Amino acid sequence: MNNKKKMHNSVLLKESIKELKIKKDGLYIDATFGYGGHSKLILKSLNDNGMLYAFDQDPDAIAYAHTIKSNKIKIFHTRFSQIYKIACNENINGKVDGILIDLGMSNVQLQTASRGFSFMKDGLLDMRMNPQLGIPAFEWLNKEKEKNIAAVIKNFGEERFYKKIAYNIVQQAKKKPITRTIDLVNIIQRIIPKKTGLKHPATRTFQAIRIYINEELNEVNNVLLNAVKVLKKNGRIAIISFHSLEDRIIKKFMNNFGKMKEFPSNMPINEIQKKHFCKPILKIFKKIKPSQDEIYNNPSARSAILRVAEKK
Numbered sequence: 001m002n003n004k005k006k007m008h009n010s011v012l013l014k015e016s017i018k019e020l021k022i023k024k025d026g027l028y029i030d031a032t033f034g035y036g037g038h039s040k041l042i043l044k045s046l047n048d049n050g051m052l053y054a055f056d057q058d059p060d061a062i063a064y065a066h067t068i069k070s071n072k073i074k075i076f077h078t079r080f081s082q083i084y085k086i087a088c089n090e091n092i093n094g095k096v097d098g099i100l101i102d103l104g105m106s107n108v109q110l111q112t113a114s115r116g117f118s119f120m121k122d123g124l125l126d127m128r129m130n131p132q133l134g135i136p137a138f139e140w141l142n143k144e145k146e147k148n149i150a151a152v153i154k155n156f157g158e159e160r161f162y163k164k165i166a167y168n169i170v171q172q173a174k175k176k177p178i179t180r181t182i183d184l185v186n187i188i189q190r191i192i193p194k195k196t197g198l199k200h201p202a203t204r205t206f207q208a209i210r211i212y213i214n215e216e217l218n219e220v221n222n223v224l225l226n227a228v229k230v231l232k233k234n235g236r237i238a239i240i241s242f243h244s245l246e247d248r249i250i251k252k253f254m255n256n257f258g259k260m261k262e263f264p265s266n267m268p269i270n271e272i273q274k275k276h277f278c279k280p281i282l283k284i285f286k287k288i289k290p291s292q293d294e295i296y297n298n299p300s301a302r303s304a305i306l307r308v309a310e311k312k
């Protein structure tokens with residue numbers, strides 16, 4: 001883990017921390033600690049009265065978090081959808097000044113062949129961010145119905161060749177179970193040949209299976225309202241997402257809770273009721289994308305979008 005090359009390149013680091021408007025004595029939650037890029041910057045800004053709660057579902061990330069020597073950090077091995085429960089247990093519900101959620105994967109997860117996330121490295125096709133939870137991707141692929149595999153690849157990967165890929169996975173699994181990343185890459189490459197300059201043909205399928213295995217969209221859906229509940233008035237939430245499916249959920253949530261609801265003019269509702277029911281609970285800020293410089297230095301930042309909101 002000390003190998004510098006393997007560590008994570010934090011995306012939109014300065015921008016997201018600036019938007020959180022860190023108070024020296026504030027309470028913060030980094031819901032996706034990863035390799036601590038954002039957490040370390042938050043910790044730097046806190047005095048002895050400030051506190052950072054760091055979450056991650058990956059035991060390797062948590063092991064790394066425990067190497068940080070600071071009495072201003074509390075570490076939780078958890079999914080971030082548990083944010084409300086943890087805040088209640090810790091007696092910080094409604095007291096939190098800021099929450100950061102940096103979705104997706106860390107470089108360490110991607111580069112560690114044995115985790116099974118990479119189509120560039122051969123390893124056991126596991127793909128669980130928390131290997132203690134759920135079933136590995138290969139186990140799912142070997143037993144799942146073709147139509148369900150096809151639906152995952154279509155919906156979460158937006159892959160045109162989803163039907164052919166699913167068919168070939170199931171045919172292959174009947175002959176000899178799929179266990180390695182290379183097994184899946186070979187199936188996909190027989191259907192979509194690799195072309196120079198274009199994305200690797202396995203990109204979308206790997207992304208789709210990872211999203212499914214880790215229930216990533218459910219997690220995003222479940223965390224948003226709970227995170228807002230945990231915030232104090234004027235507390236901020238900053239979320240960095242990396243693909244359109246996640247961003248759509250975040251944008252819709254922010255719009256739902258950040259904009260005044262329009263009631264049909266013929267609805268029998270008076271001005272006081274209107275004020276009470278239609279009051280937006282979030283102030284939304286303009287979305288932020290990485291600079292050209294950041295993308296040049298870290299191409300995996302290219303699809304990142306940062307959305308920020310403040311609790312009213």
Ligand SMILES: C[S@@+](CC[C@H](N)C(=O)[O-])C[C@H]1O[C@@H](n2cnc3c(N)ncnc32)[C@H](O)[C@@H]1O
Nearest residue numbers: 010032034035036037038056057058079080102
């Ligand atoms: C992009 S990395 C975070 C990088 C971090 N901000 C940094 O600068 O080092 C995303 C991290 O979120 C974790 N993660 C993803 N989904 C999660 C979830 N539902 N609950 C908790 N952690 C999650 C992953 O295990 C990974 O370590």
